Each structure stands twice: as structure tokens, then as C-alpha cells.
Amino acid sequence: xxxxxxxxxxxxxxxxxxxxxxxxxxxxxxxxxxxxxxxxxxxxxxxxxxxxxxxxxxxxxxxxxxxxxxxxxxxxxxxxxxxxxxxxxxxxxxxxxxxxxxxxxxxxxxxxxxxxxxxxxxxxxxxxxxxxxxxxxxxxxxxxxxxxxxxxxxxxxxxxxxxxxxxxxxxxxxxxxxxxxxxxxxxxxxxxxxxxxxxxxxxxxxxxxxxxxxxxxxxxxxxxxxxxxxxxxxxxxxxxxxxx
Numbered sequence: 001x002x003x004x005x006x007x008x009x010x011x012x013x014x015x016x017x018x019x020x021x022x023x024x025x026x027x028x029x030x031x032x033x034x035x036x037x038x039x040x041x042x043x044x045x046x047x048x049x050x051x052x053x054x055x056x057x058x059x060x061x062x063x064x065x066x067x068x069x070x071x072x073x074x075x076x077x078x079x080x081x082x083x084x085x086x087x088x089x090x091x092x093x094x095x096x097x098x099x100x101x102x103x104x105x106x107x108x109x110x111x112x113x114x115x116x117x118x119x120x121x122x123x124x125x126x127x128x129x130x131x132x133x134x135x136x137x138x139x140x141x142x143x144x145x146x147x148x149x150x151x152x153x154x155x156x157x158x159x160x161x162x163x164x165x166x167x168x169x170x171x172x173x174x175x176x177x178x179x180x181x182x183x184x185x186x187x188x189x190x191x192x193x194x195x196x197x198x199x200x201x202x203x204x205x206x207x208x209x210x211x212x213x214x215x216x217x218x219x220x221x222x223x224x225x226x227x228x229x230x231x232x233x234x235x236x237x238x239x240x241x242x243x244x
Contacts, residue, residue, distance in 0.1 A: 026063065028145060028211040028236045032116060033064035035209065035240055036143045040112055043070025048111035051076055053103070053132065054118035055093070058086030061114065065090075071111075076103065098128040105135045112141040120146050120166070120185045129201035136243040142203055144239045145211065149188035152223075152233040153216075164188075165215075179215065191232040194239055203241035210234025 040048050048071040052061040055075035065073055075086040075093040083093045096103040113132050119125050132142060147166035148154075154164035163169070163177035168185050189197065195205050210228035212221065213235035228234045 027214070028238070029060045029063040029116070031209065031211045032060070032114070032143055032145050032238050033067045035207070035238060036064060036112060036114065036141065037067040039141045039143070039206075039240060040068075040071065043068075047071055049074065049109065050112045050114060051103075051105070051110045051135065052090075052114040052116070053096075053098070054115065054121075055086050055090070056082050058089035058093070060116040061086070062089040064114065098122065098124075098131050100127065100131065101134075103131055103135050107134055108137040108140075110135045110140060111137060112143065115142060115144040117145055117147070119144065120188055123186060125187065125197070126201065129198065129203075133202050133243055138243055140243045142198070142239075142241045142243065144194075144198070144241070146189055146194065146237050146239075147185070147213070148191065148210075148232075148234055148237045149193075150190040150232060151213075151235045152227045153220075155233070181215075189237065191237055194237055198239060198241050202244050204244055206240045206242060209238040209240075211236035211238055 050068060050071055050073045052073060052075045055061055055077050058075050061073050061075050072092065073090060075090045076096045077083050077086065078095060078097045080095065083095060087093045094104055113136060115132065119128065122128050136142065149164060149166065151165065157164050165178055166185055166188055167177060168182060169175050171182060171184060174180060174182060191208050195208055199205050208231045210231040211234060212224045212228060216224040216235065224235055231237060
């Protein structure tokens, strides 16, 4: 998981722990990969450089790789341990941070960036998007995913006075919400907030789509898949934007 240099040391240690869950499921990864493949097209005329920023163990990029045949997918993370695990799935991995100039790439070097469930963990998402914009070429693609604060079940939970799923008040335990895993979310977005934030950071938002969450109880998973038809109520937000 990519972080910023302003993150407390104990938060960095938290994300270094390989037992901390870092993804919302294969369905999200596959939907996001399909959106990216559709955006950049086949590698018939040129090879695109795709950076998976905050690649973690490389699962998202490995899911996308078969759909991006001929393109170069590079995993990037600040965690050396994560990069070791990612290298078992990806041929290219490099260390980098989401600080000003912290990614080891020239301005406009990338055709696309995968930013899978990273932004909700960041202390300074503004600087992070500035750095992503720097490494993307003009017109380059940003494919971002993040949990939805306004997921259909969170709306009901809030009405009942229950802490929403995905939100956290402690790194040490679960308090006031369903679930059993602490995952270190620092901020959450609704579809509207995410769209406005990305647009204000120098991107043209092309599309916002929805994806299901593997942690939804089995009896409710069909409903969760149906909710993807209304992205503002889906479990996971998938956003495609292009650098201006």
C-alpha cells in the first residue's frame, strides 16, 4: 500500500503487516481491469506503460495483466516486503512514494495508472493525485477504486445510528460497526465527492461505475451485485478519469 511521508511510523508499520487485508475482492479487480483495457485498447500499434501505484502483493495487477497483453504493467509500492510478494506475480516492480517527485518516473512517463483502494488510506490524498498527474502523459488514464461511504447498506446503518462499514475509529480494534477486520481507512468518499475531488485535481472524469464487495454476507450478495447498476449506492466505486 503506497503511503505519504507524513504518515506516522506506527501507521507505516500497520500497512507493512501482510495480514492486513488490502483488497475488496476479485470481482472489483476484474471490473476495474476491464475498464482499463477498454480505455487503452489493444497493444497493436504501441505498448502502453501502466503503473499499478500501491500495488501491494500485486494481485490487482496480476488480475489485469491477461486483459492488458502487450502492455507493460509496473508494480509500485513504498513497502519492500510488498514488492517482494508482488514480484512473484509481476515482472516489473519498483519502490516509490506518493510525495512530490517520490515516484521514480519522469513527467508524463505513464499512459495509465491503476490506483486500487489506496486513496482511502492516505494522509494527504491531494499531494498523491498531484504526483499521479505528474507521471501521467496528457490524456493518460487514471483508474481508481475505493470503498463507497454511501453504499446501500451504509445508508441504513447510519439511519440506525451505526458506524458505516469501511469506516474506522481505531487501528487496534473494531468499534461501533459490523465486521471483524481493521484495515486502516483514514477517509472515505461518496461518488459525488470522489468525482468532484478528482476533477479538482486536474482530471476529466470519464465514468464512475460500481463493484461488489466480497465481505457482504452471502444472503445479501445478489442484492449487492444489483446495486452496482447504481454506482452511487454500490459497495465499491470505480472511477475512470483522464489527465487534462
